[in-house]
Amino acid sequence: MIEVILIFPLIACLILFFIKSKKLNDFALIAYAIVHLVISIALYLKKINLEISSTKLFGAYFSVDSLNILFLLILSVIFAGVAFYNKSYFKNTDRSDKAHTYYSIAILLFIFSMTGTILSANLALSWVFIEATTLASAYLIYFNKTKHALEAAWKYVFICSIGIALAFVGIILLSIGTGSINSLFFNDLYINAGKIVPFWLKLSFVFILVGFGTKMGLALSMRGFLMLILKLLLLFQLYCRLHY
């Protein structure tokens, strides 16, 4: 289940890269949106019924628990809306097929990274996926290639990069505080939560808050309001986890 939701966009990106056609792009996006929605609802139902919590393929790196599934559902719903809106958004612009393909690939990668962040069970892996979202959405911002878009893209990339660098400092401080527990899996951190030195935990929380907060509060996105909401949800989830 979780493997499908993660591997599907990668395969779709490869296919789209080699076959460049507008219809295929729209189709791929809508297909992925439907797959995403279906899988998240299925995971939600399974979670309630059977308590399945990890995948066979990726091992313990991705897991679904009661916090994850909520955000995954929200992401699915919003992405479904975006995918359907996308078709008519592109009808009015005449960009070439190639540009449209790159645009769709970027959206697919963006949602892939978002999903990866939500589903990941390791703090370091979440951080890597958030870097990937910066990359993907920077291309989306610069899509129109105007002067305004360039300025927005520069500001976005720079501020996001500083944000994730500060969040990385927070992660390092957390690992200083955990001392002998040598892993950043959320499960291990929950289980050993009493052994973490409180000073380092608080310090790392502040750094991660500031870091992901700068990345999140950016309203300059030319992609509009939707991406902002998505990011808000994503990062709010990370706070909840850390301020356990």
Add this chain to the structure above:
Amino acid sequence: MLEILLNIIFLLTFPFLFIGIINKTKAFWAGRKGASVFQPFYDFIKLLKKGEVISTTTSFVFALSPSLTFASVVFAGLLVPVFNHRAILSFEGSFILFAYILALGKFFSLIAAMDTGSSFEGMGASREASFSTLVEPAFFIIMASIIALSGNYTFQSLSLILQSSGSFGYLIIILSVFALFIMMLVEGCRVPVDDPNTHLELTMIHEVMVLDNSGPDLAFILYGSGMKMIILASLIANLIIPTGLSFFYSIIAFIGIIFILAIIIGTLESSFARLRMTHVFEFIFTMSSISLIILSLTMISMHKHGG
């Protein structure tokens, strides 16, 4: 007894040699043969034989100050240990007297410069004063850190750092040497703080303060500035030389380090120009930054060893 005699001979004769070596190094880098290393001594004798011209706009301060400055520098020289032995006047807390006696001498040279009524000298005096202002707190911070580390309140603590500080000892010594070297450049008015060879009035700092002096007064001012550099060089040498050395070897090491410092100053003078005025302040402030680093390293080191 022998040590005290050697100490006094060193203090009285080496300033000429120091300035002579600096000039010889500069000549070497410029491809000239240069004057002999004893030339400052011959200049001193020549100036002593001349008569003095004293401006009529000055008062007794102008006549008094060169002797007072020179006396303060000699007194400060008595406080500093040379040749790995105690200083001639050594007591606890002597570094405070050292700093303020030097400041007294500098104060008198400043007001003598302002006494002449010439605006150039006043300008040089104000610049010189601002440099010294930046140097003094840094010097106190460095001395306080070193004294806190080694527990000895005299200047002997400079040699005793390694015994009491463990792994940070070498680091603190290197940083202190660098900071005291900057102080030597400031107090001795050398490049990059002040160019002793410039003749343009807008760029002179120390030279312009002594523009009106002549004859024996000028002789003692030059002697005094050389002696100031020797004193600060012996502080640096005290930091570098280890304590267990026998007397003979410590004499050789001391004189060797003083020569090397003179050669370094000469090389710096040949390679760099004097910095722009705003950049000079940043350069001098580097000494304060390094002194803060020394202070924090001291505190870390004392924490580690349970101070």
Add this chain to the structure above:
Amino acid sequence: MVNMLIVLFGLTMLYMAATSRIKAHIKMLSFQGLILFLILFLDEDKTNFINLIFLSIETLLVKTILIPLFLTRILNKNEVFRDNEPHIPNFYSLVIASIMLFAGFMISSLHGQGFENVTALYFGVSISTILISLFLITTRKKILTHVIGYIMMENGIFLLSLSVAKEMPIIVSMGVLLDIFIAVFILGFLINKINTAFDELNICELCNLKDCDCND
């Protein structure tokens, strides 16, 4: 020896704060890369061998050679050599930077809870490097200096991650990933575009989009 290198790293930060010549900044960046490479080698009980090789190649190649080379090429193409008069004059910049360095040392020598399992000097210099880099980013005016400040912050983060490298070597590799990400993305891509679109690399030009005004 490692202590000396770490303090030297701190001193390069002071030099960066005091100067406005961009060439000097770039030289200090490669010097910092060299220092990090030496620290990696001399403190050899930190990681296992293969990881060490990978990290040292990355440090030497990317931090010391490639990124300064990129920056120098951008410098020469745009003929920007000096930062304009920064918002805070250089002297006060130096004062503030030394106070931050001193504060970093002070924090690392605190004898509080939890400071036992971190090497004191690493932590102090890293935190002060990060703070000084953020300070430089906010007070300077040219985009290139902002990027240089960001790379300095990454060097500081790398130093911080070396202090936990023994327990969790994955973190150092993540730091390296961040480095390469920035090198490829910001330097290679956006600076070229900004060159062709704007005349000067001044952030005063980037003032058309402000907060809370949606320009779409």
